[in-house]
Amino acid sequence: MRLILKAIRWITALFFASTITAVVAYRFLPVYVTPLMIIRCVENGSLTMRHHWVSMDEISPHMPVAVMASEDQRFLLHHGFDYNAIEKAAAHNLKSKTAKVHGASTISQQTAKNVFLWPGRSWVRKGFEVYFTALIELIWSKQRIMEVYLNSIEMGDCVYGVDACAAYHFGKTAKELSRADCALISATLPNPRKFSSKYPSAYMRQRQRRIEREMKFIPSFPKEGKDIDPKTVSGGIYHNKR
DSSP, rough: OOOHHHHHHHHHHHHHHHHHHHHHHHHOOOOOOHHHHHHHHHHHHHHEEEEEEEEEOGGGHHHHHHHHHOOOTTTTTTTSSOHHHHHHHHHHHHHHHSSOOOOOHHHHHHHHHOOOOOOOOHHHHHHHHHHHHHHHHHHHHHHHHHHHHHHHSSSEEEEHHHHHHIIIISSSOOGGOOHHHHHHHHHHTTOTTOOSSSSHHHHHHHHOOOOHHTTTOOOOOOTTOOOOOOOHHHHHHHHHOO
């Protein structure tokens, strides 16, 4: 029994030491590969992977605004979890008679999942997601979370990150993407393997227009080192919700 308890203590200590070290390292180092990228390569039976790491300075300023408008309008205000969105999603899912389930994952949660975990909906994976989300919110800045998110998120079949998406779907660099391009990319993010920004359907164009309208109420994304003004952010969201 003592040996078992000792092994558990060592495993626990190793887990915390390794995960915290990884999060600290990725605060400064580019994320060139993620578990999801490896899983997709195995699923496809191919090593084909389109991914270019670029800094926030090399990404269109419209892109973070577009993903906030589409995915997480309170990103600059919360500390990893949007409890209002979680409550609304839970209420909808309890009342809904359809199989469609509403989620409430923030950009921080999606980043934690993309960089450190595997796809899935199990409670174990969700627990790890909560842990890594809390870690990156504690150790990384909002700017770093957004930078990693935009570089690691799946944006098409074997396409990861905004620069690869810009190159293969628009023939541009991430910096050259227009406001409309960014809204269209964001429109595909709920399911980028089903919805295409390269060959957008009428439904995608409709989502693109809605996101462009909502982008008007999202403030410009602050650069690293600049303070986030909660009044400016919450004011925009308030008007957007009216």
